[in-house]
Amino acid sequence: MxxxxxxxxxxxxxxxxxxxxxxxxxxxxxxxxxxxxxxxxxxxxxxxxxxxxxxxxxxxxxxxxxxxxxxxxxxxxxxxxxxxxxxxxxxxxxxxxxxxxxxxxxxxxxxxxxxxxxxxxxxxxxxxxxxxxxxxxxxxxxxxxxxxxxFKGLSGLDLAKEVTTKQSYEWKEGEWRKEETKKRFKVVALDFGIKKNILRILYQRGCEVIVLPAKSDLKEILELNPSGIFLSNGPGDPEPCNYAIDTIKKLMDISIPIFGICLGHQLLSLALGGKTEKMKFGHHGGNHPVKDVNSNKVFITSQNHGFTVSEDSLPQEVEITHRSLFDGTIQGIRHSKQPFFGFQGHPEASPGPQDINYLFGNFIKDMESFIA
Missing domain, CATH: 3.50.30.20 (Carbamoyl-phosphate synthase small subunit, N-terminal domain)
Known part of the structure; x- marks a missing residue:
């Protein structure tokens, strides 16, 4: 044939x-x-x-x-x-x-x-x-x-608004073959292109998870009385997503725990005053070594991004927590005084290694302190 x-x-x-x-x-x-x-x-x-x-x-x-x-x-x-x-x-x-x-x-x-x-x-x-x-x-x-x-490239392209959910919904599925856990926290996940396995992990770790569209405003979010805010992965250039950056800034004003990954990490960095730039060919794969700056431990991670946070643009109160061992680019940040942090790769894997999924545990700890 x-x-x-x-x-x-x-x-x-x-x-x-x-x-x-x-x-x-x-x-x-x-x-x-x-x-x-x-x-x-x-x-x-x-x-x-x-x-x-x-x-x-x-x-x-x-x-x-x-x-x-x-x-x-x-x-x-x-x-x-x-x-x-x-x-x-x-x-x-x-x-x-x-x-x-x-x-x-x-x-x-x-x-x-x-x-x-x-x-x-x-x-x-x-x-x-x-x-x-x-x-x-x-x-x-x-x-x-x-x-x-x-095709004129991804720079300047807001794709989050194209891939986001049209309606809010509650996620009720945990990880395979694991027992149901008591729900202690309510997490609002802003969907910029969220993956199912992220939602499974949050649910499995004791979170009631409500997913909202990317353009949801502060009023819609706070009406749900969340314990923490999750900023999801997603495609495209983060800088045109002004609607999300403005909302994140308002959320930071009330010191609620915020965890961003991938595009969410970049949006958090922009809301904190940083800038992003296009990479030559990006990071895409399931075998990217990343160093935890504080512990000096190396983790193999899953990555997919074509933009990165510009190091010189970050304000003094933002600490770099992780670096790529391929090119030294920023892989993680955390505010030194507030419960805001982000990671550039995919701690949920799917596909890839799960070395870095302890970050979900860090988010849980931030929420425990917030609601105490």
Whole structure:
């Protein structure tokens, strides 16, 4: 059987020809590479990957198929997927469908049978750039290059308002195979692109969790009488999210515990007076070493971000708590006098290691002190 063709093009004119393993059509976005060996299902359904074409550097992707329990949201947010090889057979007792059918059913374009090592090296040397995949019989290099150039990048793009929930809701699911815990705290989670596993962990640690849309104001939040505020992960540039930054500033005025991760960490930093900047190719993967500055311990973490907090911009009362051992960039901050802290990576993993999930425990301790 002849498989449909596909073309990947970068805005600089680089092209890769392969075969289509997803839906027909075209899509563009910023191309990034992710070094995770597995967890492709969680990556594709993570809202943080909106407007990004994900290249997975591990050569064999799709081995374990897809199941309905491991999704991090109800849709694929990534603009497209790039892999080296899609195995003919999948093998996992939890498998419900294969990766190709999943991509097709969600309308996501994807390309395989290309040299992902060459592509990764290109991204690493030239930086993340706009790209496009065109899949189907009408795929051509010229069309793909034109489509890639139409995407103007993530800088200045507020994507949180596009991926956030439209309605508030209460989350009532804990981690697998763990007993129900008594709920001692009420956490309001502002959804800038939140993942399900974050909510599971908060719920499992004794939190009643209410998820609110990204543009919720102070009045809506305080009416719920929260013990703490969680600022979620999410896609895009944090600086255009003025609505969120203003709300966070007002929340800080009442000294309520605040914990932000990923985009939430960046928004917290902006509310504290810092600035953010675009990275060359970002951090994307499940094997990023991060040092806890206070303990000197090193933790392997899951990461997905293309922006970082500018160190020189932080006010004196903000302490740096974690640093990347890849490039020294800021990975964590904490206010020296108030219960506000953030972490750049993903302590909830999914996929990836859970070394750093003690941060959820730190949030619990802050809330214990707040309600005492």
């Amino acid at each position: 002849k498989l449909p063709k596909a073309v990947l093009a970068l805005a600089d004119g680089s092209t890769f020809s392969g075969i289509s393993i997803g839906a027909s059509g075209g899509a563009n976005g910023e191309i990034v590479f992710n070094t995770s060996m597995t967890g492709y299902q969680e990556i594709l359904t993570d809202p943080s990957y909106a407007k990004q074409i994900v290249t997975l550097t591990y050569p064999h992707i799709g081995n374990t198929g897809i199941n309905s329990e491991d999704v991090e949201s109800e849709k694929i947010w990534s603009s497209g997927l790039v892999i080296k090889d899609l195995p003919i057979c999948t093998s996992n007792w939890r498998k419900e469908e294969d990766l190709s059918k999943f991509l097709y059913s969600k309308g996501t374009v994807a390309i395989s049978n290309i040299d992902t090592r060459r592509l990764t090296k290109l991204i690493r040397e030239k930086g993340a750039q706009s790209a496009a995949i065109i899949a189907g019989e009408n795929a051509s290099k010229n069309k793909a290059i034109s489509l890639a150039k139409e």
